[in-house]
Amino acid sequence: MNVWNRNMSSMEKLSEALDLDMTSCRRIGLVGGGGKTTALFRLAREALEAGLRVIITTTTHMKMERGIPLLVDAQPEAVAEALTQSPIVMTGCRDPKNPEKISGVSEEMLQAYEKLANLVLVEADGAKRLPLKAPAGWEPVLPGRFDVVIGVAGVDAVGKPFADTCFRPELAAGLLGKNVSDVVVPADLAELLCHAGGAKKSVTGSYRILLNKADGEKAIACAREVLARIAGREKAAVASLKEKMVVVLLAAGNSTRFHGNKLLYPVDGIPMYLHTLEMVRKLPVEILAVTQYEEIQQEMESYGIHVIRNDAPEEGISHSIHLGIRNSEGADAWMFVVCDQPYLRAETLEALLTCWALSPSRLAAVRCGDREGNPNVFGRRYREELLALSGDRGGRGILKRHAGQVSWLEVSDEKELTDLDTREQEKAMREKSETEGKKEVENTGKWPGKKF
Structure with a gap:
């Protein structure tokens, strides 16, 4: 992850x-090609670091993000209440076509949001995840x-046909006097971004x-050329905003209590x-897996996952953590x-990623009420603290050391945080699941579906 200004200074x-003073802005909109949501969340995190209250919304359509307080079809009073519990809130209207998205709010609502928060960040355009965009009427x-x-x-548009x-290649090509089969060059990128009928519309x-x-x-060389072409016309920045997140699967324990x-x-x-x-x-x-078991290694590798063998599991979980870190070069x-x-949900993991992306401290973890659990996310700034761990102590001590800075993801079902250490515990959880399943059948007539 890197950011440069218009002089290509890091x-x-x-x-x-971008030469933005967010403390003096009330409403910022993002338009154009792919990467808007990533940029929006980066700006939101920086606003939180500055102590601002932030509302994220859209005037078009936007994916609902787990891991952030979300209000759908909410009145300003409800948004105000949510901001007393969290410094950041995502809100919008219910999308009638896609239950995974929110749709656009009105100018009246935007004005109301400005009275509630220090900063309103608005995704105001769509591009179907393509790097380049020309707007319709x-x-x-x-x-x-x-x-x-x-x-x-996205600089990655350069070298590819419109x-x-x-998105809307015929409009982009028309603005530039080109054909949709023509290859995008840096001059095209510069013109579309500065054109009154392009991104500046x-x-x-x-x-x-x-x-x-x-x-x-x-890509950086292309960006430099684009910057040279827009110099003196508009203020600009260059970025590689995608952060390298490495999930380390810890699968090397001896399972002593499980026999x-x-x-x-x-x-x-x-x-x-x-x-x-x-x-x-x-x-x-x-994804990177750390294990001592041949069967698990073979299965993981069959999925194309990089596996690190832990031949000293007796050194505790800290050794697996060290192996994971030292074998994931360039991780953010x-x-x-x-x-x-086994009861952890994919939605929880996805939400934890969002929670971490917005965390000013770059620390995120899950909990259910007073019970804290796994997984946890640590930014690169904690690398040395992680490497200093020893024995069978994981990252919990680091979280306690920085207790006031951890961004917590609350889960509603404590079952997700349960790690199975004994056969008796597994049996109890299985019986509980069967009981819950029978109740679900009684209430809905359907047995709860599998996770996958």
Whole structure:
């Protein structure tokens, strides 16, 4: 993850690279190509670091993010109440076509939000996850006045045909006097971002440009060329905002109290560790497994997962943590997931990623009421503290050391946090699940579905 200003000087904060004073802005909109949501969440985190209260919303359509307080079809009074419990809230209208998304709010609601929070961040355009975008007649959706609008484009569009890398390619090509089969060059990117009919359309306040996805030397060189072409026209920044999250699957324990390898023990007919693996594989992350067991290594490798052998499990979980860190070069963060929590849900893992992405301290963990549990996420700044762990002590001590800075994800079902250490415990959880399943049948006529 890197951020540069218009002079290609490395910066700590995206807002600084964009020359944005978020304390003086009430409403910021993001338009253009793919990468808007990532940039929006990065700005939200920086606003939280500055002690601001933030509302995230949209005037078009936006994916509901787990791991952040979400209000759908809520009146301003409800949003205000939510902001007393959390410094950040996501809100919008119910999307009639997609239950996984929120749809746009009105100018009246945006004005109400401005009275409740220090900063309202608005996703005001859609691009179907493509790096480049040309707006249709009704786009972007920028009602009222925005203090700043940020036009976003992915540098990875360069070198590809408009038809393959641009949303509404015929409009983009038309603005530039080209064909949709033509290959995008840096000059095209610069013109679309500065054109009054391109990303700058309908902008009445200040405008900024963000060249995202500058991943690698070739992309950075392209970004430099685009910057040279827009110099003196607009303020701009370059970024590689995608953070490298490595999930470390901890599967090397001796299972002493279980009297056998509990990770291979079937839960709902599936080996315990496979429940965890299936959940993690749904995430957009790099996965690394640490184990002492040949069977688990072979199965993990059959999924293309990099496996590190722990030949000294007697040194405790800290040794597995060290192996995971030392074998994940370039990681921005690590999520440590134990493989004896078969009731953990993919939605919880996804929410924890969002919780961490918004965490000013770069620390996130799960809990249910007063009970704290796994998994936990540690940003790179905690690398040395993690490597200083010894014996059978995991990251819990680090969380306690930074107790006031941890971003906690609350889960509603304590069962998710249960790690199975004994056969008696597994039996009790199985019987509880069967009882809950029977109640579900009585109430709905259906047995609860499998997780996968």
